[in-house]
Amino acid sequence: TQLLEQSPQFLSIQEGENLTVYCNSSSVFSSLQWYRQEPGEGPVLLVTVVTGGEVKKLKRLTFQFGDARKDSSLHITAAQPGDTGLYLCAGAMVEYGNKLVFGAGTILRVKS
Amino acid sequence: KAGVTQTPRYLIKTRGQQVTLSCSPISGHRSVSWYQQTPGQGLQFLFEYFSETQRNKGNFPGRFSGRQFSNSRSEMNVSTLELGDSALYLCASSLDSLYGYTFGSGTRLTVV
Numbered sequence: 769t770q771l772l773e774q775s776p777q778f779l780s781i782q783e784g785e786n787l788t789v790y791c792n793s794s795s796v797f798s799s800l801q802w803y804r805q806e807p808g809e810g811p812v813l814l815v816t817v818v819t820g821g822e823v824k825k826l827k828r829l830t831f832q833f834g835d836a837r838k839d840s841s842l843h844i845t846a847a848q849p850g851d852t853g854l855y856l857c858a859g860a861m862v863e864y865g866n867k868l869v870f871g872a873g874t875i876l877r878v879k880s
Numbered sequence: 881k882a883g884v885t886q887t888p889r890y891l892i893k894t895r896g897q898q899v900t901l902s903c904s905p906i907s908g909h910r911s912v913s914w915y916q917q918t919p920g921q922g923l924q925f926l927f928e929y930f931s932e933t934q935r936n937k938g939n940f941p942g943r944f945s946g947r948q949f950s951n952s953r954s955e956m957n958v959s960t961l962e963l964g965d966s967a968l969y970l971c972a973s974s975l976d977s978l979y980g981y982t983f984g985s986g987t988r989l990t991v992v
Contacts, residue, residue: 799978810884810970810983811923818978856923860978867936868913868977870923 771795771864774857774871781847782879789842789874791857798860800833800840801868805854814842847878882906884984886971892990898959901987905952905973911935912954913981914946917968926969928977929954961991 773792781787791800799818803811815824817833817840824831828851830843844851857871885904893899905912913936914926925938929948946956952973958965968988972981 801980803983808985810972810985813980813982816978816980858923865936866978867925867928867938868981869925870915872922 771861771869772857772859772871774874776874777872778875778877780877780879783848784846785878787844787847787876789855789857789876790839791841791859791871792839793859793861794838795859795861795863796837797840798862798866800837801858801860802831802840802842803856803858805856805873811854811856844876847876849878849880852876852878884971884973884982886969886984886987888987889985890988890990892992893961895961895963895991897961898957899961899989900955900957901969901971901989903954903956903971903973903984905954905971906982909973909975909982910952911974911977912948912952913972913974913977914954914956915970915972916940917970917986918966923970926956958989963991965989966991 801816802814805811815831820835820837822833828845832841855874858868860866887902911930913928916924928936932948943959948954968986970986972983974981
């Protein structure tokens with residue numbers, strides 16, 4: 769059983785479309801982080817959210833943290849081929865000593 | 881500034897052998913974590929070190945061990961290698977793990 773449920777697993781969309789990736793848990797996060805990983809490389813941190821209800825924007829990417837700090841979403845507006853990659857959410861949970869636990873990831877493919 | 885450096889990048893070992901992987905964190909980062917990434921299991925937490933002390937440990941057998949030196953460099957060791965240990969091993973460093981990690985490019989270990 770995954771501590772962090774991430775959905776969808778795969779997304780294949782056309783350039784210009786919008787998309788949302790979800791990350792959910794039954795536990796409360798001390799912090800929630802989103803990463804993007806390209807083949808053969810390590811994940812790269814996109815954003816960290818720590819406050820319930822927090823919204824952060826990074827160009828065309830919008831990150832939301834749920835009020836109860838148990839869920840998060842990543843929304844991409846007008847996706848581009850350069851957005852293609854593996855998107856990972858990761859949560860630090862107090863009940864697990866704040867170790868960072870990763871979701872299974874969402875593979876995004878944006879076709880031109 | 882220099883990123884997280886992992887050596888070697890690629891490694892091929894035989895079942896039963898042991899292996900040591902090295903990680904040099906970003907200067908000033910005292911928290912170092914190790915993860916195993918496989919297609920089937922995703923990113924699985926191995927352990928976290930902070931100022932030479934193991935702060936957290938994942939659910940891996942005792943064949944997996946690690947240590948951190950006074951200069952924050954870290955090593956992980958896997959003894960009695962099994963075919964299932966084939967994976968990408970990622971090291972990540974942080975000033976404060978709650979706010980996000982910087983990952984290295986990983987060591988791709990293949991056990992034959």
